[in-house]
Amino acid sequence: xxxxxxxxxxxxxxxxxxxxxxxxxxxxxxxxxxxxxxxxxxxxxxxxxxxxxxxxxxxxxxxxxxxxxxxxxxxxxxxxxxxxxxxxxxxxxxxxxxxxxxxxxxxxxxxxxxxxxxxxxxxxxxxxxxxxxxxxxxxxxxxxxxxxxxxxxxxxxxxxxxxxxxxxxxxxxxxxxxxxxxxxxxxxxxxxxxxxxxxxxxxxxxxxxxxxxxxxxxxxxxxx
Numbered sequence: 045x046x047x048x049x050x051x052x053x054x055x056x057x058x059x060x061x062x063x064x065x066x067x068x069x070x071x072x073x074x075x076x077x078x079x080x081x082x083x084x085x086x087x088x089x090x091x092x093x094x095x096x097x098x099x100x101x102x103x104x105x106x107x108x109x110x111x112x113x114x115x116x117x118x119x120x121x122x123x124x125x126x127x128x129x130x131x132x133x134x135x136x137x138x139x140x141x142x143x144x145x146x147x148x149x150x151x152x153x154x155x156x157x158x159x160x161x162x163x164x165x166x167x168x169x170x171x172x173x174x175x176x177x178x179x180x181x182x183x184x185x186x187x188x189x190x191x192x193x194x195x196x197x198x199x200x201x202x203x204x205x206x207x208x209x210x211x212x213x214x215x216x217x218x219x220x221x222x223x224x225x226x227x228x229x230x231x232x233x234x235x236x237x238x239x240x241x242x243x244x245x246x247x248x249x250x251x252x253x254x255x256x257x258x259x260x261x262x263x264x265x266x267x268x
Contacts, residue, residue, distance in 0.1 A: 131166060131167065132166060132167050132168070132169070132232075132233065132234060133158070133160060133162075133166035133167060133168055133200060133232055134166070134232070134235060135231065135232055135235045135236075135237040135238070135239060136237075137160060137161060137162035137164075137166060138158045138159060138160060138161060138162075138232055138239065139158070139159050139161050139239065140156070140157065140158055140159075140230040140239035140240075140241050141157045141159070141241060142154050142155070142156055142157070142210075142228060142241050142243070142244070142245065143155035143156075143157055143207065143266060143267050143268055144268070145245055147214070150213055150214050150217040150218075151211050151212070151213060151214065152211060152212055152213075152214055152245070153209060153210075153211040154209075154210045154211070154245055155207040155208070155209060155210075155266060155267025155268070156172055156174065156207060156208045156209075156210050156228070156230055156259075157205050157206070157207045157266050157267065158172070158200075158205065158206055158207075158230070158232060158239075158262070159200075159203070159204070159205040160200040160201065160202055160203060160204055160205070161202075161203075162202060163202055164202065165199060165200065165201045165202070166199075166200055167197050167198060167199050167200065168197075168198045168200065168206050168232060168233055168262045169195055169196070169197045169198070169233055169261075169262070170195045170233040170234075170261055170262065171190050171195070171208060171233065171259050171260075171261050171262070172208050172230050172231060172232060172233065172259070172262070173229070173230070173231035173232075173233075173235075173238065174188055174210060174228060174229065174230055174231075174257075174259065175187070175228070175229045175238075176223075176225035176227075176228055176243065176248055176250075176257075177225060177226060177227050177228075177229055178223070178225060178226050179226040184223045184225050184248065184250050185223070185248060185249060185250035185251070185255055185257065186250075186251075186255060186256070186257075188210070188256075188257040188258060188259045189256050189257070189258050189259070190258075190259050190260075190261075191258060191259065191260045191261075193260050193261055194261075195261035195262070196261070196262075196263070198262045198263065198264050204264075205264075205265060205266050206262040206263060206264055206265070207262065207263060207265060207266055207267035208259055208260060208261060208262045208263075209258075209259065209260040209267065210257065210258070210259055211257070211258050211260075212248060212249055212255075212256065212257045212258065213249065213254045213256075215247055215248075215249050215254075218249060218252070218253075218254030218255075219252065219254065220249035220250070220251065220252035220253070220254045220255045221249070221250055221251045221252050221255070222247035222248060222249055222250060223247065223248065223250045224243075224246060224247050224248070225243040225248060226242070226243060227240050227241060227242055227243050228240075228241045228243050229241075233262075
Protein backbone atom coordinates (compact mmCIF):
# COMPACT_ATOMS: atom_id res chain seq x y z
CA UNK A 45 0.00 0.00 0.00
CA UNK A 46 1.36 3.42 -0.92
CA UNK A 47 2.18 6.12 1.65
CA UNK A 48 -0.58 8.28 0.17
CA UNK A 49 -3.16 5.49 0.68
CA UNK A 50 -2.04 4.98 4.30
CA UNK A 51 -2.41 8.70 4.96
CA UNK A 52 -5.95 8.74 3.57
CA UNK A 53 -6.91 5.71 5.71
CA UNK A 54 -5.50 7.25 8.92
CA UNK A 55 -7.43 10.48 8.25
CA UNK A 56 -10.66 8.54 7.81
CA UNK A 57 -10.14 6.59 11.04
CA UNK A 58 -9.41 9.79 12.98
CA UNK A 59 -12.58 11.45 11.66
CA UNK A 60 -14.67 8.42 12.63
CA UNK A 61 -13.21 8.41 16.19
CA UNK A 62 -14.02 12.09 16.67
CA UNK A 63 -17.60 11.49 15.52
CA UNK A 64 -18.06 8.61 18.01
CA UNK A 65 -16.72 10.73 20.89
CA UNK A 66 -19.14 13.50 19.94
CA UNK A 67 -22.09 11.09 20.08
CA UNK A 68 -21.01 9.75 23.51
CA UNK A 69 -20.64 13.24 24.92
CA UNK A 70 -24.14 14.12 23.76
CA UNK A 71 -25.60 11.18 25.73
CA UNK A 72 -24.77 12.70 29.13
CA UNK A 73 -27.30 14.56 31.27
CA UNK A 74 -27.22 18.30 30.92
CA UNK A 75 -26.88 18.80 34.69
CA UNK A 76 -24.03 16.39 35.19
CA UNK A 77 -26.11 13.53 36.57
CA UNK A 78 -26.88 10.29 34.87
CA UNK A 79 -30.64 10.58 35.24
CA UNK A 80 -31.01 14.35 35.13
CA UNK A 81 -32.13 14.56 38.75
CA UNK A 82 -30.59 17.11 41.11
CA UNK A 83 -29.18 16.50 44.55
CA UNK A 84 -29.65 18.56 47.59
CA UNK A 85 -29.53 21.14 49.56
CA UNK A 86 -31.76 22.44 50.35
CA UNK A 87 -30.83 22.60 52.47
CA UNK A 88 -29.70 20.36 53.49
CA UNK A 89 -26.87 17.90 54.93
CA UNK A 90 -26.33 14.31 55.00
CA UNK A 91 -28.03 14.69 51.76
CA UNK A 92 -29.68 12.87 49.05
CA UNK A 93 -33.35 12.59 48.58
CA UNK A 94 -35.03 14.26 45.70
CA UNK A 95 -34.71 17.99 46.08
CA UNK A 96 -36.25 21.17 44.86
CA UNK A 97 -34.30 23.69 42.76
CA UNK A 98 -32.17 26.09 44.77
CA UNK A 99 -33.70 29.44 45.60
CA UNK A 100 -32.20 32.34 43.71
CA UNK A 101 -30.68 35.29 45.51
CA UNK A 102 -31.73 38.87 45.02
CA UNK A 103 -29.15 41.71 45.23
CA UNK A 104 -29.78 42.15 48.96
CA UNK A 105 -28.83 38.52 49.59
CA UNK A 106 -32.33 37.43 50.57
CA UNK A 107 -33.53 34.12 49.09
CA UNK A 108 -36.38 34.21 46.63
CA UNK A 109 -38.29 31.76 44.50
CA UNK A 110 -38.89 28.09 45.30
CA UNK A 111 -37.88 27.09 48.85
CA UNK A 112 -34.88 24.82 48.56
CA UNK A 113 -35.40 22.93 51.79
CA UNK A 114 -39.09 22.31 51.41
CA UNK A 115 -38.12 18.96 49.94
CA UNK A 116 -36.20 16.31 51.77
CA UNK A 117 -33.09 14.88 52.19
CA UNK A 118 -32.17 11.97 54.35
CA UNK A 119 -29.21 9.70 53.75
CA UNK A 120 -28.97 7.78 50.51
CA UNK A 121 -32.16 5.72 50.19
CA UNK A 122 -30.25 2.57 49.22
CA UNK A 123 -28.35 2.72 52.54
CA UNK A 124 -31.40 3.40 54.69
CA UNK A 125 -32.04 0.56 57.14
CA UNK A 126 -35.67 -0.46 57.49
CA UNK A 127 -37.22 -2.88 60.01
CA UNK A 128 -38.79 -5.99 58.54
CA UNK A 129 -42.35 -5.44 57.40
CA UNK A 130 -42.10 -1.65 57.35
CA UNK A 131 -41.39 0.84 54.59
CA UNK A 132 -40.78 4.55 54.74
CA UNK A 133 -43.58 6.90 55.65
CA UNK A 134 -45.07 8.92 52.80
CA UNK A 135 -46.28 12.50 53.09
CA UNK A 136 -49.90 11.47 52.56
CA UNK A 137 -49.72 9.21 55.62
CA UNK A 138 -48.41 11.86 58.02
CA UNK A 139 -49.44 15.02 59.80
CA UNK A 140 -46.96 17.68 60.95
CA UNK A 141 -46.83 20.01 63.90
CA UNK A 142 -44.32 22.20 65.75
CA UNK A 143 -44.06 21.71 69.50
CA UNK A 144 -43.48 24.24 72.25
CA UNK A 145 -40.23 26.18 72.35
CA UNK A 146 -37.71 24.96 74.93
CA UNK A 147 -35.24 27.88 75.09
CA UNK A 148 -31.84 27.71 76.73
CA UNK A 149 -28.40 29.34 76.64
CA UNK A 150 -29.47 31.92 74.08
CA UNK A 151 -31.00 29.26 71.83
CA UNK A 152 -34.58 28.72 70.65
CA UNK A 153 -35.37 25.02 70.33
CA UNK A 154 -38.50 23.63 68.66
CA UNK A 155 -39.48 19.99 68.04
CA UNK A 156 -40.77 19.38 64.51
CA UNK A 157 -43.18 16.46 64.89
CA UNK A 158 -44.47 13.99 62.30
CA UNK A 159 -47.31 11.64 63.30
CA UNK A 160 -48.38 8.50 61.47
CA UNK A 161 -52.05 8.92 60.51
CA UNK A 162 -52.20 5.80 58.34
CA UNK A 163 -53.34 2.29 59.26
CA UNK A 164 -49.93 0.73 58.64
CA UNK A 165 -46.52 0.85 60.31
CA UNK A 166 -43.91 2.91 58.48
CA UNK A 167 -40.43 4.32 59.14
CA UNK A 168 -38.57 7.63 59.16
CA UNK A 169 -34.82 7.90 58.77
CA UNK A 170 -32.78 11.08 58.68
CA UNK A 171 -33.85 14.72 58.65
CA UNK A 172 -36.98 16.53 57.56
CA UNK A 173 -36.85 19.06 54.77
CA UNK A 174 -37.75 22.42 56.32
CA UNK A 175 -38.22 25.98 55.08
CA UNK A 176 -39.67 29.09 56.70
CA UNK A 177 -41.97 30.86 54.24
CA UNK A 178 -44.02 34.05 54.18
CA UNK A 179 -47.72 34.28 53.28
CA UNK A 180 -46.88 34.16 49.56
CA UNK A 181 -44.76 31.02 49.92
CA UNK A 182 -41.42 32.84 49.55
CA UNK A 183 -38.58 31.30 51.55
CA UNK A 184 -37.28 33.34 54.47
CA UNK A 185 -33.64 32.95 55.44
CA UNK A 186 -30.99 30.46 54.36
CA UNK A 187 -31.42 26.71 54.23
CA UNK A 188 -31.01 24.99 57.63
CA UNK A 189 -27.79 23.22 58.52
CA UNK A 190 -27.84 19.58 59.56
CA UNK A 191 -26.00 18.34 62.61
CA UNK A 192 -23.43 15.57 62.50
CA UNK A 193 -25.61 13.44 64.78
CA UNK A 194 -26.00 9.93 63.35
CA UNK A 195 -29.59 9.26 62.19
CA UNK A 196 -31.56 6.28 63.43
CA UNK A 197 -34.50 4.46 61.91
CA UNK A 198 -37.69 5.39 63.76
CA UNK A 199 -40.51 2.88 63.43
CA UNK A 200 -43.97 4.44 63.64
CA UNK A 201 -47.03 2.33 64.33
CA UNK A 202 -50.36 4.00 63.54
CA UNK A 203 -50.79 7.04 65.78
CA UNK A 204 -47.14 7.21 66.86
CA UNK A 205 -44.87 10.25 66.37
CA UNK A 206 -41.25 11.18 65.77
CA UNK A 207 -39.58 14.55 66.25
CA UNK A 208 -36.58 16.36 64.81
CA UNK A 209 -35.02 19.31 66.62
CA UNK A 210 -34.96 22.75 64.98
CA UNK A 211 -32.91 25.44 66.74
CA UNK A 212 -31.45 28.89 66.18
CA UNK A 213 -29.79 31.63 68.19
CA UNK A 214 -32.15 34.09 69.87
CA UNK A 215 -32.12 37.10 67.51
CA UNK A 216 -32.05 39.53 70.45
CA UNK A 217 -28.78 37.92 71.53
CA UNK A 218 -27.24 37.33 68.12
CA UNK A 219 -28.26 40.63 66.50
CA UNK A 220 -29.31 38.83 63.29
CA UNK A 221 -31.91 40.45 61.03
CA UNK A 222 -35.28 38.78 61.55
CA UNK A 223 -38.62 38.07 59.90
CA UNK A 224 -41.81 36.44 61.15
CA UNK A 225 -42.78 33.45 58.98
CA UNK A 226 -46.35 32.60 58.13
CA UNK A 227 -45.58 28.89 58.01
CA UNK A 228 -42.95 26.18 58.18
CA UNK A 229 -42.87 23.69 55.30
CA UNK A 230 -41.96 20.20 56.53
CA UNK A 231 -41.17 17.31 54.20
CA UNK A 232 -40.58 13.73 55.39
CA UNK A 233 -37.22 12.15 54.47
CA UNK A 234 -36.97 11.15 50.80
CA UNK A 235 -40.40 12.58 49.97
CA UNK A 236 -41.17 15.47 47.61
CA UNK A 237 -44.47 16.85 48.92
CA UNK A 238 -44.27 19.11 51.99
CA UNK A 239 -46.71 19.56 54.84
CA UNK A 240 -47.51 23.14 55.80
CA UNK A 241 -47.59 24.11 59.48
CA UNK A 242 -48.65 27.56 60.71
CA UNK A 243 -45.65 29.12 62.47
CA UNK A 244 -46.42 30.52 65.93
CA UNK A 245 -42.87 30.74 67.22
CA UNK A 246 -42.34 34.42 66.50
CA UNK A 247 -39.38 35.99 64.73
CA UNK A 248 -36.61 33.88 63.19
CA UNK A 249 -33.15 34.96 61.98
CA UNK A 250 -32.96 35.46 58.22
CA UNK A 251 -29.61 37.16 57.61
CA UNK A 252 -26.39 38.09 59.38
CA UNK A 253 -23.57 36.12 60.96
CA UNK A 254 -25.88 34.28 63.37
CA UNK A 255 -28.73 33.49 60.98
CA UNK A 256 -28.14 29.73 60.90
CA UNK A 257 -31.01 27.40 61.66
CA UNK A 258 -29.92 23.91 62.67
CA UNK A 259 -31.61 20.50 62.54
CA UNK A 260 -31.04 17.22 64.36
CA UNK A 261 -32.43 13.94 62.94
CA UNK A 262 -35.65 12.20 63.94
CA UNK A 263 -36.06 10.47 67.29
CA UNK A 264 -39.11 8.64 68.68
CA UNK A 265 -41.77 10.67 70.48
CA UNK A 266 -42.90 14.27 70.32
CA UNK A 267 -39.90 15.99 71.91
CA UNK A 268 -42.11 17.35 74.70
